[in-house]
Amino acid sequence: MSGVLSIRLFSLFSCLIIIIIIFISKANSDSTGLVCGNTAVSRANSNYTKNLNTLLNTLTSNTKINYGFYYSSYGQNTDRVNAIGLCRGDIKPEKCRGCLEQVKDNLTRLCPHSKEATGWFHDETCMLRYSDSAIYGQLALLPMYYSVEEKNTTEVDKFQEVLINLLQNLKSQAAFGDSRRKYSVGSAVGPRNITIYGFVQCTPDLSEKDCDDCLFESISLLPICCVDKVGARVNRASCLLRYNTSIFYDPSTPALSPLPQEVPSSPAPLPQGT
Incomplete structure (x- = not known):
């Protein structure tokens, strides 16, 4: 070696x-892996929570995106929220957005007091992650399951x-x-x-x-x-x-066309937030 x-x-x-302490599960096609962060929001009606809800409700609003990756930020200073949404490469755009909506509902319901959370929907159809820290372009090995x-x-x-x-x-x-x-x-x-x-x-x-x-x-x-x-x-x-040993993805997914000069932003620009 x-x-x-x-x-x-x-x-x-x-x-x-x-x-291992963070998360281990047996394979279950109906399950969602979910990890809540340990950084707490002080109260339910905080500016951070309002910004989080605004961001998550608009994350997939750019319907020009057909490659299954969404990123956006909203808010200012310590109330700024960053989010990433990712769908498996063979998932169609409509199913992708629907999957991210389901994970969003799970995360906000099960992690109501966390400033950061990560959720993976079953069969890796999609993953959603948000945080008060910068996450775009940052390698993160954790959380993991x-x-x-x-x-x-x-x-x-x-x-x-x-x-x-x-x-x-x-x-x-x-x-x-x-x-x-x-x-x-x-x-x-x-x-x-x-x-x-x-x-x-x-x-x-x-x-x-x-x-x-x-x-x-x-x-x-x-x-x-x-x-x-x-x-x-x-x-x-x-x-x-x-x-x-059983196929679980669509092998016929076409390759993406050559990258254009500008990839549409995700989503359209939002107000600065609070």
């Missing part, structure tokens, strides 16, 4: 206990070899994406001719290096958490990863 890999794995081990399928695989070593090679290739493809989408899916044939399907995605505001680093940490976790499982997911604030 190289020195760099050893250092990065040490970093992974050092925060693993914290991660992973879940695994109940079923075990056979020929574990061979399965893991094929899986890791697949995910490493997808990682490189996703990291190379542009400022609208950093997403890649693919498959590989494992032992006993079992097809392994993989999906990786970063929030596209990340640099190529930060996206690569985020997915590297998630891939490195698999031999620890999920070594003998036919399926698992590792969802972080900045990147998503999933694999399974």
